[in-house]
Amino acid sequence: MNTMTNAGKKATIRDVAKLAGVSYGTVSRFLNGSAHVSPNAAERIARAIEEARYTPNQAARSLAQQRTQTIALVIQVESNETLIQASVAQAMTGANQTIGDAGYQMVTVIANTEASTSRIAQLVNSDFADGYMLFSLSEDDALAAAFLHTDRPVVMSEVSDRADRPFPAVDFANEDGQQEMTQRLLDAGRTRLAYVCGPGYSPTAINRFKGFQKALGSRFSERQVYFSDDWEMTSGEMAAVSFQPMLGELDGIVCANDDIAIGVISQLARFGYRVPEDIAVTGFDDSPVAMLSQPKLTTVRQDSQLHGRTMADLLLSMMQGVTVKPDYVRLLPTTIVERQSA
Known part of the structure; x- marks a missing residue:
């Protein structure tokens, strides 16, 4: 029988983490029998599991323990745009270096049509990556909504003025x-x-x-x-x-x-x-x-390679169990470059 939340949806590790007031990584370590969980946190997690009626799927647990060693960089490209922006391309370079140094591979996924957006949403539901970096997506975008239901960490590249931002973000000032x-x-x-x-x-x-x-x-x-x-x-x-x-x-x-x-x-x-x-x-x-x-x-x-590296560092820390609130924002500095046009 499927484990269900009060809303009628299958409970996830993220649901348990929210109820227990701990990070996704802490719940994951608890489920995998790690000793690196405090007694107080373990007690709260156990109560949350019971309250959410969460039963770990053994196949999913096995996959989670094996991990994919892959981080997905998801880029939204509007249908009327012919190229990925140079700043995003440079950020990809910085992110790839940091991700590679940490022993992961980076997969770039581009959404530029309704069909590609649908395929990406299906991939996210299958947890094909250990974490996601989202570029050029608005939080109101249909594709961004697909990431609301994943247990994997997510970091965004842009900051809106929404009060209920769903994911932490790294952006420029x-x-x-x-x-x-x-x-x-x-x-x-x-x-x-x-x-x-x-x-x-x-x-x-x-x-x-x-x-x-x-x-x-x-x-x-x-x-x-x-x-x-x-x-x-x-x-x-x-x-x-x-x-x-x-x-x-x-x-x-x-x-x-x-x-x-x-x-x-x-x-x-x-x-x-x-x-x-x-x-x-x-x-x-x-x-x-x-x-x-x-x-x-x-x-x-703006140092776009630094942008990519900083996003990757934040995502990697979340994957290691560091708690980062959804409304966390880090703004990187900008500088004026005086040339000839002004």
Whole structure:
């Protein structure tokens, strides 16, 4: 007979951990007969097992003890995006190094269609990996919801302003970074600014937009904002076209990432505007394309490999039984890189 929770669903180790007030790893060690569980914790776990009517499945326990030695990095790519962002690719490199040093292999899984999302959800239900790192997913995304029911640790790469965040996260101080960049332009006397926002589904895009708004304060107007559907150069070109009637009034355009900024610069050149003499343009990420831009792009640098390494370190610690609350957030610093576009 299946073990059931009060809601009629099969109880999991995570249910037991929640009832007992301990980590998933502590319950796992208790079930596997480890001596590294305090008497007090063992007593609470035993009571929680009885309350949840949890009976370990022996086949599942065997698999759990053997482990897969695999960590899955899951990346959401919107159907209208042609490439994985450079910052995510760099984070993958950092994560892979840390995961490899710990004796695990990293598997990258890309979700870009409804069918692929469904297949990934099925894989998660089968516990094909020992832990998961989620990139470019909103907590409201259908794919992210599939991870709510796994007993395996999960770490996210972006932080939203939701009060009930389901998973711990490692992100950059995106709001602070964009506020600092915008303030730098204001301090330089460029006060007639427009903004090109990233896609609205992205917490990163939202947080960077908040930084721009905060720096402008009462001078902010939505009339001078273009909301992109993606992070690509073509969105920057379309933004510049939408701004064309007011370009003569602007002296700066702040962009949500480097690719968008380069698209803006390209379109401004077609319209006959000089960067930065007529209009300053700034980016965010300090991706490799920032140095290829003409002029070279002033941007906000984030160490994306550090991002991946830090996510991997957090996930590995959770896999070893360290308790990390779902609302835990670690924000990594950003820095301004001054080049020629602003």
